[in-house]
Amino acid sequence: MVLHISLDGLRPDAITPETCPFLNQMLRDGLGTRLAQTVMPSVTLPCHTSMFRGVPPTRHGITSNVFTPLARPVPSLVDWAFQHGKRTGMFFNWNELRDLCAPPSVAVVGMNWDNQSLPGDAHIADLAIEAIQTQNLDYVFLYQGFIDTAGHRHGWMSPEYLAAATHADAQVRRAVEAAQAIDPGVVVIWMSDHGGHDRGHGTEMPEDMTIPFCLYGQSISAGELTGVEIMDCASTVSALLGLGAHPDWEGTSRVP
Numbered sequence: 001m002v003l004h005i006s007l008d009g010l011r012p013d014a015i016t017p018e019t020c021p022f023l024n025q026m027l028r029d030g031l032g033t034r035l036a037q038t039v040m041p042s043v044t045l046p047c048h049t050s051m052f053r054g055v056p057p058t059r060h061g062i063t064s065n066v067f068t069p070l071a072r073p074v075p076s077l078v079d080w081a082f083q084h085g086k087r088t089g090m091f092f093n094w095n096e097l098r099d100l101c102a103p104p105s106v107a108v109v110g111m112n113w114d115n116q117s118l119p120g121d122a123h124i125a126d127l128a129i130e131a132i133q134t135q136n137l138d139y140v141f142l143y144q145g146f147i148d149t150a151g152h153r154h155g156w157m158s159p160e161y162l163a164a165a166t167h168a169d170a171q172v173r174r175a176v177e178a179a180q181a182i183d184p185g186v187v188v189i190w191m192s193d194h195g196g197h198d199r200g201h202g203t204e205m206p207e208d209m210t211i212p213f214c215l216y217g218q219s220i221s222a223g224e225l226t227g228v229e230i231m232d233c234a235s236t237v238s239a240l241l242g243l244g245a246h247p248d249w250e251g252t253s254r255v256p
């Protein structure tokens with residue numbers, strides 16, 4: 001199983017042993033970096049589209065949080081996995097993310113519209129965990145939306161923002177432990193879509209552009225990655241599923 005997690009708006013410098021103990025542990029024991037780069041504009045849907053479709057916004061054309069069909073379609077990692085017989089699940093509490101793949105590519109979907117509270121993040125983690133335990137999935141995507149909401153409300157790195165990060169860290173730990181109980185060989189790949197500063201994001205500032213990116217699991221040795229871009233995610237997930245990369249993808253697999 002591959003468990004892919006996106007923590008919306010999580011800055012790498014918010015990941016400390018005190019604030020995000022489990023994420024910090026995975027960065028220490030896994031293969032990762034705190035210096036990966038997202039794409040411009042550093043906005044949720046453009047960044048997730050690059051994460052899933054392996055190309056920059058100049059290629060996929062999504063430059064705001066409103067989806068428009070791609071003029072020259074690029075399959076997402078979920079479409080690619082489905083085309084190769086993999087069983088996939090998507091769990092998110094920001095429903096624009098439904099456009100990250102074609103509907104038939106997903107076996108199990110969990111959505112709610114609550115990225116406005118801690119229980120919203122916990123609920124979507126619950127849905128993912130139930131599917132991990134019962135649905136025999138090869139690939140699971142889990143998104144946590146409230147960190148970004150807290151940043152917009154109270155400021156990036158504010159106490160409220162850090163509390164949301166701590167809560168998401170606990171949800172990630174629950175999901176990873178559930179996946180390990182089903183499949184001890186599960187590989188976790190997690191990242192954020194962008195950072196933030198003051199009460200927003202979307203600029204080329206390092207605070208907005210710099211993201212964590214980490215692989216963690218029994219088969220992954222500890223190490224430091226360099227030069228990672230968010231669009232490397234598609235090729236990396238495919239490699240973890242034992243597949244090659246789609247020829248249109250521009251990112252690089254980070255699997256050793």
Ligand SMILES: [Zn+2]
Nearest residue numbers: 008009044193
């Ligand atoms: Zn975002």
